[in-house]
Amino acid sequence: MKLRIAIVNSSSFGRYFPEHIERLRELGEVVRFEFPAKIDGKSLAEALRGYNVIIASVKPYFTREFFEHKDHTLLIARHGIGVDNIHLPSAAEKGVIVTKVTPWVEREAVAELTVVLLLDILRLTHEARQAVYNSRWAERAQFVGFEIKGKTVGIIGIGNIGSRVAEILRYGFGANTIAYDPYLTSDTIRSRAAEPVGLDELLARSDIISLNASLNEGNYHMLSHREFNLMKPGVFLVNTARGELIDEDALVAAIQSGKVAAIGMDVVEGEPIDGSHRLLRYPNVLIVPHIAAYTRESLRLMGEKVVQDVERIARGETPEEVVAP
Numbered sequence: 490m491k492l493r494i495a496i497v498n499s500s501s502f503g504r505y506f507p508e509h510i511e512r513l514r515e516l517g518e519v520v521r522f523e524f525p526a527k528i529d530g531k532s533l534a535e536a537l538r539g540y541n542v543i544i545a546s547v548k549p550y551f552t553r554e555f556f557e558h559k560d561h562t563l564l565i566a567r568h569g570i571g572v573d574n575i576h577l578p579s580a581a582e583k584g585v586i587v588t589k590v591t592p593w594v595e596r597e598a599v600a601e602l603t604v605v606l607l608l609d610i611l612r613l614t615h616e617a618r619q620a621v622y623n624s625r626w627a628e629r630a631q632f633v634g635f636e637i638k639g640k641t642v643g644i645i646g647i648g649n650i651g652s653r654v655a656e657i658l659r660y661g662f663g664a665n666t667i668a669y670d671p672y673l674t675s676d677t678i679r680s681r682a683a684e685p686v687g688l689d690e691l692l693a694r695s696d697i698i699s700l701n702a703s704l705n706e707g708n709y710h711m712l713s714h715r716e717f718n719l720m721k722p723g724v725f726l727v728n729t730a731r732g733e734l735i736d737e738d739a740l741v742a743a744i745q746s747g748k749v750a751a752i753g754m755d756v757v758e759g760e761p762i763d764g765s766h767r768l769l770r771y772p773n774v775l776i777v778p779h780i781a782a783y784t785r786e787s788l789r790l791m792g793e794k795v796v797q798d799v800e801r802i803a804r805g806e807t808p809e810e811v812v813a814p
Contacts, residue, residue, distance in 0.1 A: 542562075543565045645699065697724070702730050
């Protein structure tokens with residue numbers, strides 16, 4: 490079977506490992522597409538008409554409307570582990586196979602970036618670097634930060650990535666790690682290097698909070714005004730999960746009041762954003778452009794998984810890590 494393969498909004502797939510593209514070309518036509526993040530489902534379906542395999546990035550959204558208007562599709566392969574931008578019930582209704590990258594592939598990369606962002610906002614390294622570039626070495630006493638050792642770190646979502654964050658911070662830095670995860674038993678959370686607690690207790694006790702939960706219909710804006718009010722004054726936050734987990738209005742209010750000392754973010758609701766975004770007005774907000782999985786090791790394995798998915802479909806086989814149907 491000759492396939493028509495659309496690579497949608499992926500800035501990394503095949504860029505660093507062109508052999509992945511070459512393997513796909515042995516299976517059929519391969520075309521890259523770049524769509525607005527908020528393109529409507531009907532327009533997206535019409536633009537991708539005739540393509541029976543889609544390699545999808547974190548955006549745009551493959552909504553119910555998309556599936557209602559799309560012609561025959563065999564596979565949507567997510568070049569990543571999150572599938573919140575794909576309406577899985579509609580995919581199942583249409584018989585479209587949806588796959589994701591095996592979670593462990595991104596585990597080290599995302600956990601390490603979580604720690605990088607945390608260290609940066611605690612030790613003010615990007616501000617200090619800028620001072621050197623601006624010939625302000627003598628102002629170094631402005632850059633007095635905090636240590637992780639002895640701090641209470643609350644992990645929200647202690648699954649594949651959150652558990653690695655807990656291991657690094659507890660065993661590598663000497664943090665006291667606590668975790669909230671409604672999908673895991675207390676014994677499982679303890680086995681993942683953290684004390685199990687409820688969400689409100691985590692918010693009240695934590696000096697540092699790391700968001701590592703997957704996004705679903707039940708946790709949109711799980712950190713809003715009420716939740717920020719429960720936090721300690723001067724709390725540090727890191728979010729390498731999804732921007733939609735945080736109510737941005739509540740975050741801005743917490744930054745302005747000093748409730749949040751600083752936040753490091755790899756993700757922002759409504760991403761991609763530009764330089765005029767309101768969060769960028771605050772010097773204690775560090776945002777990087779959704780690069781947590783961007784290591785050569787991770788991208789090689791992510792690309793390999795996606796190519797294998799397509800090759801299996803071409804052979805009439807079922808891929809691994811199927812999330813729909």
